[in-house]
Amino acid sequence: MKPLKSLLSAFLLAVSGILAAQTSIPGSEINGSVKDGNQKPVDYATVSLIRVADSVAVKTMMTDENGKFSFKNIPGSEYQVSVNQIGHSKYLSEKLKIDEKVPVQQLRSVTLSPDSKQLKQVNVTVQKPAIERKGDKLILNVENSSVSAGSTALEVLQRAPGVSLDKDDNVALKGRQGVLIMIDGKPTYLSSADLANMLRNMQSNEIESIEIINNPSARYEAEGKSGIINIKLKKNKNYGTNGTFTLGSGYSSKRKSNTGITMNNRNEKLNVFGNYNYNNNRGEHNMTIDRVNAGQASSAIFNQTANSERSWYNNNFKVGADVFLNKNNTIGALMTGYINQWSEAQSNGTLIRSMQGSLDSSLLSKNDSRSNYNNLSYNFNFKSVLDTAGRELTIDLDHANNNSKSKMLYDNVYAYSSGGQSVTEVLRNLTPSEIDIYAMKADYTHPLAKSFKLEAGFKLSWVKTDNDYQANRFENQLWENDPLRSNHFVYNESVRAGYVNVRKEFKNTNIQIGVRTEHTKSKGNLITTGQVVERDYLDFFPSAAINHTLNDNNSIGITYSRRITRPAYSDLNPFEYFLDRYTYNQGNPFLNPEYTNTFELSYTLLKKYNASLSYTKTTDVMTQVLLPDPEKSALYQTNANLAEQLSYALNVSAPVTFTKWWNSNTNLTVFNNHFTSPDLNGQVLDNKQTAFQVHHSENFTLNSSTSVELSGNYQSKLIYGTFLVQPQYAVDFGMNKSLMAKKVNLKLAVSDIFKTRRGKISSAYPGLDYKVNQRFDSRAVRLTLSYKFGNNELKESRKRSTGLDSEAGRVKN
Incomplete structure (x- = not known):
């Protein structure tokens, strides 16, 4: 217990120091969304928040899968939003002022136009990291993993961070058994060999990612003492x-x-x-x-x-x-x-x-x-x-x-x-x-x-x-x-x-x-x-x-x-x-x-x-x-x-x-x-x-x-x-x-x-x-x-x- 208490004390001291360093306006944010000429969301576009006074990019992020972005906790100043995406002309917004009276600005929908100087064909590859953290989820991206090729879902699951399987296919998360397995948000158990047979049937080429959720909300099934593992299957996008x-x-x-x-x-x-x-x-x-x-x-x-x-x-x-x-x-x-x-x-x-x-x-x-x-x-x-x-x-x-x-x-x-x-x-x-x-x-x-x-x-x-x-x-x-x-x-x-x-x-x-x-x-x-x-x-x-x-x-x-x-x-x-x-x-x-x-x-x-x-x-x-x-x-x-x-x-x-x-x-x-x-x-x-x-x-x-x-x-x-x-x-x-x-x-x-x-x-x-x-x-x-x-x-x-x-x-x- 002593090492654990020491870690917790160090953790709280670090947090206290960070709290003292805040300078942004509480609750301030600039939101918006990006679409292409066909009014379809543009994901993974680069969005920068430019301070007008010195033209410095104070924050940079990428749009999500729905083309949306949001800059939060912004110091008071006047800004412009810049959007870049390969194959499209650069976009620069009108000036937006953030202060105590107007802490939130909603940018009108950004529409990117094709770049007239673009090459005849441009191939853009956005490679997701093998492992990433989003909110309360730890995500293992399987879709582009060559290591997982030809494997079954059970074999892929065994390689997920913090996950282990014993001789009888009992799944443990952070050393604790009793995990609820979900497929595209559909809850299901995995205890002993309960789901081993089903997961052996599923091939890795069907899987997009594996999400690990340690403490789910009341909306989820109460089953699974160690948390939830959600297996997301691949999806498609248009008509x-x-x-x-x-x-x-x-x-x-x-x-x-x-x-x-x-x-x-x-x-x-x-x-x-x-x-x-x-x-x-x-x-x-x-x-x-x-x-x-x-x-x-x-x-x-x-x-x-x-x-x-x-x-x-x-x-x-x-x-x-x-x-x-x-x-x-x-x-x-x-x-x-x-x-x-x-x-x-x-x-x-x-x-x-x-x-x-x-x-x-x-x-x-x-x-x-x-x-x-x-x-x-x-x-x-x-x-x-x-x-x-x-x-x-x-x-x-x-x-x-x-x-x-x-x-x-x-x-x-x-x-x-x-x-x-x-x-x-x-x-x-x-x-x-x-x-x-x-x-x-x-x-x-x-x-x-x-x-x-x-x-x-x-x-x-x-x-x-x-x-x-x-x-x-x-x-x-x-x-x-x-x-x-x-x-x-x-x-x-x-x-x-x-x-x-x-x-x-x-x-x-x-x-x-x-x-x-x-x-x-x-x-x-x-x-x-x-x-x-x-x-x-x-x-x-x-x-x-x-x-x-x-x-x-x-x-x-x-x-x-x-x-x-x-x-x-x-x-x-x-x-x-x-x-x-x-x-x-x-x-x-x-x-x-x-x-x-x-x-x-x-x-x-x-x-x-x-x-x-x-x-x-x-x-x-x-x-x-x-x-x-x-x-x-x-x-x-x-x-x-x-x-x-x-x-x-x-x-x-x-x-x-x-x-x-x-x-x-x-x-x-x-x-x-x-x-x-x-x-x-x-x-x-x-x-x-x-x-x-x-x-x-x-x-x-x-x-x-x-x-x-x-x-x-x-x-x-x-x-x-x-x-x-x-x-x-x-x-x-x-x-x-x-x-x-x-x-x-x-x-x-x-x-x-x-x-x-x-x-x-x-x-x-x-x-x-x-x-x-x-x-x-x-x-x-x-x-x-x-x-x-x-x-x-x-x-x-x-x-x-x-x-x-x-x-x-x-x-x-």
């Missing part, structure tokens, strides 16, 4: 028809390939859009588990080795339409889905030794699994702009159906060193599952004044999951039901939610305060045994944020939020899944949701250097644990509630531009996690450790059509719950080449060049001794070709936040 065709191939230990097409047709009354992507990946996975089964009647040493070959065959698609009834009202329909196949052939060998080291027995297990995952989701939506003051209403009605069928075959052979006859055991698991989700939601925005906005809304959702676990044993040449392992589990859940959120803008300060309430009723019914678990609870989730601009180069912010993470549906299911007889996974129907309170203090320098200090307290911490099963001499993985987790984190982001052709970015997170539980399987747990993660990238623009990117990340040793995770690191490389007036794009990517990305964990649970080593198929070379056709300035298809995605995200594939 007409366009599309992109992508073809990729790669190789690691096995071949990889992907292809896809995106199309969009838009006119003044109708927009029709859709895409299809196919992904065929093969890979290898190797794992060893060494453990000591000590302090029991059957004390022994277990050495386990598992080698597997995995295959994914994924098809995902989207089709939708928006009808523009008039300039203020739009209705739309959307259908999304996937049809996926997964297979794995695994060979496991276990050597069992006495405590003195002599071989006692062995187990050879061959496991084959085949799974099919299918999903269809439907959304009907309506958006209305009620008046010119900014009142808006959106309504969404949703339904999703997820079904899966898995078949797992276990062939076990037991042999004894004493020379006795070996024993063969053949088992089979059939696991059909179906999940139905219904949801409706409405969001309303009402400006109470020019700088005062009210947001309110509600959401209703209903979920039913039906899981039939059929365990069979092959005996006497017949498959016979195993009643001790077969289960039928049905889970029902309903959530009723409402929120109110207000935003107020003062001269140099923005304040947002909100509260969300959610009433949850659930019932888990283990039909086979008659065991029923029911819950009924009401929660309130307040949030607040204050952002203050000290001057043009310095700003600070303070945020607070309370959030919840509910168990994934399958984590509540008490079924057993076997690696072999001595290692298995089991659900926990008694899991409670966890609650998190987060405070964060942030500072931004020169609008690009960022630092933040955060404190988080989580109760009833849901986490994966590895525990001993003395009766079976086994090790099993399950989810359990720990009493408490305290987290402290310092994050620093520093982008640096060396020249026009060379820039870099460094993102560093230092955090301390402290887990406590008075009784975890009969043991007291008290684990804590300080760790850090660093992500660094170097970007080189060789010419207007060629760029190179080199990036690396390192995570130090850390403790999470009952796991001690060893350091992880990797280096990635990418090259991007544009051809045919940028209609053709060729990307070469090499991930994990030195093949160092692996998982090593050991026990941080008292009295349990094990080590797990995993090597992933992480080093891969990928070549991706994309071709754009049609009108490349097509307007974007309307983004919408559907009402069922947060529930659909808790589907575990």
Whole structure:
């Protein structure tokens, strides 16, 4: 705590010094917008504020994606606004006076005319930085990244600053698990493997950027204790028809390939859009588990080795339409889905030794699994702009159906060193599952004044999951039901939610305060045994944020939020899944949701250097644990509630531009996690450790059509719950080449060049001794070709936040 207090003291002293240096007129600003001759917004135009007295440019900025700009906190004087954009004549405004009586000036709309002296053709490239900070968001720009070429969304996510994935695809942000994943603003969860299957389907060529939001407002779902990761997909800009065709191939230990097409047709009354992507990946996975089964009647040493070959065959698609009834009202329909196949052939060998080291027995297990995952989701939506003051209403009605069928075959052979006859055991698991989700939601925005906005809304959702676990044993040449392992589990859940959120803008300060309430009723019914678990609870989730601009180069912010993470549906299911007889996974129907309170203090320098200090307290911490099963001499993985987790984190982001052709970015997170539980399987747990993660990238623009990117990340040793995770690191490389007036794009990517990305964990649970080593198929070379056709300035298809995605995200594939 002492280093943290010292950092905070230094932080506040620096802020005090900056406050004393202010000379601008509070609340002063000059606003405007820039359009071209066709009255279309001009983005990334250079806008300068010129002081008339000495012709000095006191401030310079670029227009945003809507062509708008705003100079704030301006010293009193007389100014002119200068606008420059390649291919257009320079614009110089009339004189504008800023003083105490007239602190705000609205510049009339600026229209740029073509430069009569311009070349016949000018290609302008605006290269976004690899990592940037905007307000409360940390943004990873994926669209132009050559390192990400040919990768899946899951692989891209793993490279995001402060984000890490463990062996089971649990996502952690700043060392804390429980992250809410959003796609174009549509909320969804990622807990364990909940969304891993969906994100493996999504290719990097579909992604524009990844936004990381640590403390969201009450308008967002209360799910996700660590914050939100929003994956923004690519968009288009004008009327007409366009599309992109992508073809990729790669190789690691096995071949990889992907292809896809995106199309969009838009006119003044109708927009029709859709895409299809196919992904065929093969890979290898190797794992060893060494453990000591000590302090029991059957004390022994277990050495386990598992080698597997995995295959994914994924098809995902989207089709939708928006009808523009008039300039203020739009209705739309959307259908999304996937049809996926997964297979794995695994060979496991276990050597069992006495405590003195002599071989006692062995187990050879061959496991084959085949799974099919299918999903269809439907959304009907309506958006209305009620008046010119900014009142808006959106309504969404949703339904999703997820079904899966898995078949797992276990062939076990037991042999004894004493020379006795070996024993063969053949088992089979059939696991059909179906999940139905219904949801409706409405969001309303009402400006109470020019700088005062009210947001309110509600959401209703209903979920039913039906899981039939059929365990069979092959005996006497017949498959016979195993009643001790077969289960039928049905889970029902309903959530009723409402929120109110207000935003107020003062001269140099923005304040947002909100509260969300959610009433949850659930019932888990283990039909086979008659065991029923029911819950009924009401929660309130307040949030607040204050952002203050000290001057043009310095700003600070303070945020607070309370959030919840509910168990994934399958984590509540008490079924057993076997690696072999001595290692298995089991659900926990008694899991409670966890609650998190987060405070964060942030500072931004020169609008690009960022630092933040955060404190988080989580109760009833849901986490994966590895525990001993003395009766079976086994090790099993399950989810359990720990009493408490305290987290402290310092994050620093520093982008640096060396020249026009060379820039870099460094993102560093230092955090301390402290887990406590008075009784975890009969043991007291008290684990804590300080760790850090660093992500660094170097970007080189060789010419207007060629760029190179080199990036690396390192995570130090850390403790999470009952796991001690060893350091992880990797280096990635990418090259991007544009051809045919940028209609053709060729990307070469090499991930994990030195093949160092692996998982090593050991026990941080008292009295349990094990080590797990995993090597992933992480080093891969990928070549991706994309071709754009049609009108490349097509307007974007309307983004919408559907009402069922947060529930659909808790589907575990």
